[in-house]
Amino acid sequence: MSPAAATKVGHTPPDGGWGWAVVFGSFISIGFSYAFPKSLTIYFKEIQEYFSVSYSEIAWLSSVMLASMYAGGPVSSVLVNRFGSRPVVMVGGLMVSAGMVLASFGQTIMHLYLCVGVIGGFGLALNLQPALTIIGTYFKVKRPMANGLAMAGSPVILFTLAPLNQFLFDSFGWRGSFLILGSIVLNCCVAGALMRPLNKNTQPKAEPPERNKASAVEAAASDTSEQSADLLTGENQDESKKQGCLHTFIDLSLFKHRGFLIYLIGNVVMFFGFFAPVVFMAPYAKHQGIDEYSAAFLLSIFALVDMFTRPLTGFIGNSKWIRPRIQYFFSFAVSFNGVCHLLCPLLPGYAGLVVYAVIFGLAFGMVCALLFEVLMDLVGAHRFSSAVGLVTIIECGPVLLGPPLSGALVDIYGDYKSMYYACGVFMLVPGIYFFIMHFFNYKKLDEEQRQSVAVGLRTCEEAVKLKTGQDGNTAHETDG
Template identity: 45%
Template structure:
């Protein structure tokens, strides 16, 4: 669960770890900022909305909650759309939805209209931007992925530092309606960020696809149907590490977003001015800016990266304890100290949460995994802030709100660390995949083929793949024995088994697997040099 995934894009393209990836990272930076900062930034308008529509704290808290619920709950829908249409068009359409929702909200005549426009429409638009941007970031970065995740996550506090005072300024100058209208125009920048998401396409992959289509046309009528690609892969639920992560993350989300939503109202309740109160979010965001990339750098260290799940658990405990201590704040100075420490812990959580998920499932299943995780978290998001608002309405005391939030986050950390220690075996050492291959020779007498593979692999799915490889090996051996003695046999191209062997070796490390097998057993492996070169990547 804490291991490192050395990934190759689903199309067979290795992550470039740079190049156009930096432009993709810039787009992810902006998208992450809008996605996470908006639910907090709109809290600046809550006091005005309470006066305008005569509602309570819990009613206005539903705006942020619905925004986050749409951001999380539409995860599977985003996964299906990305797998069907690609990241770029989905993100550009999402930018239009995000802008439209805020513009419509400026014409609202009741709180329900804001729920539907800002909550549902804008929330859906941000979701269609947020998830595809993370998928593209995961495809463009592998070795530098922790740093890329940290820099991308820093977009949230940067946007919060800008949007919170901007919202306060717009409210004073143009009212909450004018503020919503201008923020809607600002969200059109999501379309620009979507245009930056250039897909990774390899010329070799295009040629291979053309050859495959030619083969399919040549073999029409054979009765074999090509399996359809899965738009949503539920096999990730067979991964114990994924299940533990999902449960822990869902508990964490119950309390993680509560303090930023209520800290401004808390400061106003203590008698501070509106501008001074809104400054707390700016302080929180400013600290968060440096915490996220710093944590990403630390997580990318050779001796830390295999154990990033425990670093993630520590970050959650730090965040929860900060909430518990912050519940005793009774003046502006103590709230400032709370925001500083909350910004550090919140930044650590933000930098690590998706890095841990990427390390668990890898690139190929990440688009489905993140959608399913976000769906599970959506329920918690719907319960968290509104539940805290209901508690505030009942007790009229912010202390209980912060105590509840801190307890939930600490509980999630205990669940993650304990279950990981008890149920997940220790991952392999931090050596590179190429150093951990156990090489099994190929004997001419037994006609046995075994490709070099990782010495230890605890995933049930990869064990199944090994069993498949052994079965296919047996078939190839029997076929080879039957064909012994026959003359003038036409040399075949790479079989399905050889394709699998090449793929395993390509993912295992920079080993010239096809060349080694060809020299060890020329009668069995007869792949052309061009195919071998492609597999060597």
């Protein structure tokens, strides 16, 4: 299997300039993609009573929306590779808006599954992948920071939507609220307009060596794991050339990539317990007799902490101490989430839920800020679009089944403790798995790097000897 791929995107990322406007557009687009399904949980109790459905059935609403968002990943990746990020994001915003407007006229829970879940979820897929992909074309050295700022869009928008949804429901009911939300989500079209394609033919002028030395050292220190991929063997280089036509659509050779497989296996397990605690936070509070606004305020607290955690995690991940081994940082964040969920049922009353919301916001924000950065670190920016498409289509299974299975646990046992314990295990186990597997992956990459350097030195020595021998023979013939 090949090592981590280098970040070769055919141009030099500017690491700034219009890139910060692109980060702002991604901030909005990613924010709606992740916050929208969570914010709709405010309406769950009322929709559940309106259609007379169980906890498990109402959980399918967010679950189908998230699963459609993930299942649409490969289609979104193909469209981005073909048309670029800007038009794909704008079409996605229109689809989510249409889904919410149609859902406001729904007469059955199946109607909501189709409009909110399928149409809205697929629209969110067209918002998510392009926003993630375009950051890699504008940033390299500052990429963890840019990703952290962009991923902060989710908690910021969730922090705004949670109390807003409660106000809209009290004023207009869930039907009127869905109609208004359909107009609000059109802001994704504005975000897409900011995603101007980068002119890859324009290269920055080369600076003199003495002026460029510091920036070169900084780039080397911040991209250690990606640089190790430049040391590919001849066989791997031939394989890379064969990927050209396939990469036009989606790069299936990633299934032979060691780092990608480690990431994929751990994430499939993790996503069974990733979204359910957020989906059931407000219903859990209401189940304990807490009023609607206080329950909605828990989501705002969670989002507020998450909001500051994501950019902070990006800054820490961009540091010279963390960046070369950023996969360990991600492993810690996943494990931290698992411990957080295991402790939740032990915290009593509303004060305990507030403490849980704060700790959960911190843990969740760390994972979300690093979730796609570590994937790009493993496969490189030039293969990231295909990688995220493949990851999301496979993850749609656990994303789809996670919340309904958690809701089934609530239906069976009549409380939420078993659900939080299960989610804690589903997060803690992959966290430990990531620690172990990345230890061996980093060790293997270091060995491959040393071997490649040794092979390169031997090749140079042989070339010098050959050159010296040829020069000696020429001189001998001349003398003769």
